[in-house]
Amino acid sequence: MFRIAMLSCLTVILIFFINIFLSPIIFTDPRRLWPSILSDEARFAVFLSLLTATCSTLISLIVGIPAAYALSRLNFPGKTVIEGFLDVPMAVPPIAFGVMLLIFFARTPVGAFINESVVRFIFEIPGIVLAQFSVISILTIKFVKSSFDGIPVCYERIARTFGYSELESFFYVTLPSAKRGILGAALMSWARALGEFGATVTLAGATRFKTETLPIALYLNLSTANLENVAALTLILLLIACLILTVSRKLLYRGFAS
């Protein structure tokens, strides 16, 4: 009886998700769906989403890997406070990030200078990358840190006795050992960046064929009640999500050994 009750709950959840995942296919005319998938707008949104998500993921890895290493391996004053602080952005809605970024670049002297003279973020493509970065960087750090945590520190220490400096030990020992975890972190961050909407729409705006990522295209088409396009874009997002999560599950659950 107990097992039946547990399995029933699981079945209810599965039916719920299968239903909502299949609804774009079932309730849309396939003859009108295909042209929507191949439309200029959809192709632009896919290209822009892949480009910006890749950029923001790369930047968050470049910054996140050393930051995660510092949190995993080094002892410094305020480490516990910082570790606690890392959980805060997880609870902040992305739209709030967008608002904060917008205020920073529009209202503060430093932000305004950067926006005017260095890189233009407001309502521009770099704004999408920055918005995605602000949402995914913490995720990257958390994933990579847990990967470093799983690698015993003794490997780096022993490498030092063989003549390798701290930096060399990191590159030759720690990083290769953590590569699966880092790849998994990159994929999860990339997936999250692809689906990012709140911060992006606030900072970069929702301009057709300019800052139109997949979620923004979805939002724009929904606002004009173009249901074929909405269904097509939803399917594309769903497909990408399934692909990424399948690959990352394989990477993460096969352990860290190459």
Added chain:
Amino acid sequence: MIAVSNLYARRAAFKLVNINFEAQQGSILTIVGPNGCGKTTLLECVAGLQKVEAGKITIKGVDVTSFPPEKRKVGYVPADYALFPNMTVQRNIRFALKKAGDMGSNELVKIARMLQIENLMDRNVESLSSGQRQRVALARALASKPNVLLLDEPCSALDPPTKEMFRTRIKDMLKDVIREISVPIIYTTHDLLEANVISDRIAVMDNGRLEQIGRADEVFENPNSKFVSEFLGYNVLEGNVVSIGAGRVSIRVGNVMLEAEGFESPLRGKVTVAIRPQDVILSTREEVIKPKWKKCRCNILKGTVEKMYMAGSIVRAIVNVDDVKLKVDVTSDWLEDSNIKVGDRVFAQIKASRVKILQDRMQEAYV
């Protein structure tokens, strides 16, 4: 040669205090002590993996105290071997060879042959047995062409029957290593038998201090402190000097009177007495049973056998002599012949010259 002098180090609340030792090229110094006494911390100080607060570490005449680990040329084999799990045996060894400036296969083949791991080179380290891992870890440490080799409890990961076999095997391996590259080897263990088999010299460590250092047989014969005596398994008894004569002294331990001889300096007051369990003979008769002891001064103590149990290849008996518990080691053959059982009244016979008065307490007890 490696020399450590006046070394102080701290790891959290644990401290290494005033460590001094030397190990010559081609010699094995074993640091022996209970778990948590600081053996690993000491090796890590030598390897540069643990910060030193004061003191000096000299390797081949060069003061390396302030050098980072990568500049010290120290081959370190930690207790868990720390073989890189994502590499094959060969890649593990090549990893160390690479920095030693030798990427040729000659060195690799030589080391592999010496440690008999030629057939393991393409294996993943995770598929190796403990003994094979031990040899690969040693090979990797040697590949870095060290000026000193540090082995931290290399047999601790082995189960007891395997350990027995590896004790002698590792001794042979280390002999080969010394023949090939004459470096000082510092070896740690908490196992006295292992220390005895492996070492040229041993250093007994307790709570961050080196208590005694010397040739293995000297230390086993003449422990210089209460801790070392207890660690070596001696009976350690607290007593008071009752009378002194020419080269002999009578000591009261509880209700038991003990005679000791061979001391030049006069003693008085409280002393610590150490008696090796093998130096006590049990007899059912009161007279001295060992012919060689007939003409010697001998303690004959009447007591009762309280316990008997196998301790390795010997039988350990606990004899209660007027509430003083004496550990006595006898062979199982002898026990069978003598027919002594738990509860029997026996006479524990101890030659007076085998009753040691410990130096640390002698200092206080000198007149």
